[in-house]
Amino acid sequence: FVKNVFEDSKLSSLVSGLVFVSQSVAHITTIIQSILTKEKQFQIFTSYNEIDNDFKTKLNRTVNLRNIRVHLLNKISIILTILILNMLILINFIIGTNFNTVYWYSFFTVQSLRLRVIQCFSYIILVNERFDILNEILLNFIKEQYNYKKRIFTIDSVNSLIENNNNMKSNKNIETILALKHIYNGLWDTVNLINECFGWSLLSIITSYFLDFTSNAYWLFMAIENMAEPETIWKCLGTMLPLILIIGYLSWGCQECSNKGERTGNLVNKLEKSNENEKYNALISEFSLQIIHEPISITANGFFNINFNLLGSMAAATVTYLVILIQFLLSERTM
Template identity: 25%
Template sequence: MDTDDALASLQRASQLCCLCYWRRDSATGQQKRSRWLLLYGCVVLLLSVGYLLYGLLDASRNVEANGVGSETTHIGHTVDSIQLVGIRVAHATALLEELWQWQAQSQFVAQLRQIDLDFINLLQLDVNNGQLRRQMGRRALYMLSGYVVSQGFILFTKIMSLDIKFMVYWLSYLLPLLVCGLRYFQIYTVILIVQQRLELLLSMLDSLQLHEALPEKPYICNTINEKLDMETQAAACMQRLLAARKLYQSLWMLVALLNRCYGLSMLVNLGNDFLSITSNCYWIFLNFRQFAASPYDFMQIVGSALWTAPHLSNVLILALLCERVSYFTTRLALSLHHIRADLQNDAHNALITQFSLQLLHQRLHFSAAGFFDVNCTLLYTIVGATTTYLIILIQFHMSESSLNSDSPGG
């Protein structure tokens, strides 16, 4: 099974959501850009941008659409409006990036095919795309289940309160949320593709052992056949090590193409997740402040927490995946220095030194459009920024409450 067959279901879902404009030619088996899908994507992009601009110009309608009642502060309405605008911007950005980076995506697919051919031709190793398909299916099931549970509970809570205005807000938020979730899943999948090939390269390097010259012993002379066999094994190991260098170079370039293809989406989606996490934490604070120990109040708190769950899980999964793949550079360097080399052979030493320098200077990293690297340090940054802005929102809320209580009609 090749990579195109493993990603067939994801490609069909992406075509439906205008996140893929490629289709497989039945005659040649190659991926080609579809004009109909391109036209469909342009129409959807124009509609999403128009709806975004309409929402920005009609801010008063967006404020009333949340339907949370008169007890909610103006800050809460503003936070909801910003959250809605953020998800729409993330949706439009994903559609725009898919149209803009089509050449980089074409290079990514071609580079990936060449890497798979190099694994077969140089190392006699076949990539297990069936395992990739199973992993992708499990992750899709878990991710979809999380979205269904969180949004279903929120909808159930609002149905119980007969909050019709919130339904409009929820529906206008749901579609961009699902499309952004699919964009995240595309990023997860391509990162898994890189990780799978790095694991294959690491396992090959762990099993590689160059010949170590034995000290000369008196009165013992190796036969010519033994020496030839040892030289043949050493030459074969050297060839595999050269192939490993070439494949790592190709994978490093593949990660650079990945950053070009999805860097802007990662930047905007992570920013939108930060807005959603901060705003829902603020709503949890408001719900606790007005908590009356009723079942509905408890469901409101749980609903706000579940609304945060998809955004928080997306940030966690993306950061952990990028951190794990980036750490493969260190793992490859450690495995390289565990190889037993021939200290009397300058070619062996030079090759290992050159590969070590390559791993030192060509470190794998995932970048959000060049603004910052996506790794586990991002989690600390988001937690700190969320805490800071949440404190600012609470201070504004306290000031607004004081002004309302001091007003003549308060």
């Protein structure tokens, strides 16, 4: 809930009402979706455990959970520290002003929406960490293929021995590719679970943040133009900064997730084909087609992908609506 910067402005009252409604709807949506998808959120952690078990049993790679937790805590602690400092500074400017009651009235709603986004961001980071391991194994596998092929052509051996070695290597390669393919399936399913658990929440929160940011940009313009009190200017800036930070962090995490999925596809396309084993070649082609038809993407319930393109679209839309609001403000003053 945002109090009107100027009580006598009908347009300002309308903008305040839109922000209030959007935050209320977003809060209710997140609560309902959290309750309805409680079991699926537990399934996300089950998927992580199954993927880690596949790394260990099928690829002989132990996932270092301690390092993953440290990386996650480092990323989360950065955004939490900035948000807490921003909140303390904002409270310092708000105490004693006419925004005091309004701020505390909306405090719980604002913080709950932020925590919901951070929760989703945490799940995405956990997916990214496992994609790093998957891509690392794929890259090492490609290097082993190259070194093995180079060794075969440089060592003068008996033809039958080379053929046996190739057959054994092809069988082992098939097992490795099957394991990698199965892990990619697990990661893709996990991303789908994240979309199901947070789709409507992200849609409502991003919409609310867009309206909130545009509104505060409009009020900031009015405050600067009318030489308002410094508390009003700092209040607008203090509200806009967390919105930029949260959406930017979320878009970065989702963009990284998509990029790592695309990197997996690029690495699969670099795998060496076999002249003797068509089953191995067919498996690589199937894996490559699967990645093309099942890309990794975090969406707001399918309405749009969350990535850096979203940031650009929101910035362009904010400028457009800000110009429209200013034009309405000028026409209101001339009436």
